[in-house]
Amino acid sequence: VMLVLAVWQWKRPGWVIPLIFLVMTLAGIALVLSALMEPSYRSALMDTVNHLNWSLNLILALVMIAAYRGGRIYHKLRDVQP
Numbered sequence: 001v002m003l004v005l006a007v008w009q010w011k012r013p014g015w016v017i018p019l020i021f022l023v024m025t026l027a028g029i030a031l032v033l034s035a036l037m038e039p040s041y042r043s044a045l046m047d048t049v050n051h052l053n054w055s056l057n058l059i060l061a062l063v064m065i066a067a068y069r070g071g072r073i074y075h076k077l078r079d080v081q082p
Contacts, residue, residue, distance in 0.1 A: 015071030022064035029057055 009017045032054070035041045044050070 013071060013074055015068050015075060018064045018067035018071055022061060022068060025057060025061045025064060029061065032057075 005017050005020075032045060036045055
């Protein structure tokens with residue numbers, strides 16, 4: 001599925017796929033934050049490997065925001081040109 005979406009994004013650049021991945025990334029971050037409230041999961045989530053995953057998810061969210069903004073600008077510019 002990821003490969004098909006990547007090919008689709010490559011052939012038809014847009015803002016839909018970055019928005020889908022941004023929502024999925026933010027949902028994952030929200031799920032981890034809600035799991036921190038549970039004491040039994042808290043110690044496992046504070047492991048150093050999970051700190052790396054947290055930072056990568058935050059970077060991915062920033063990249064998806066930039067890709068979404070770029071896709072929106074692309075569509076606006078594409079619609080303006082004759």
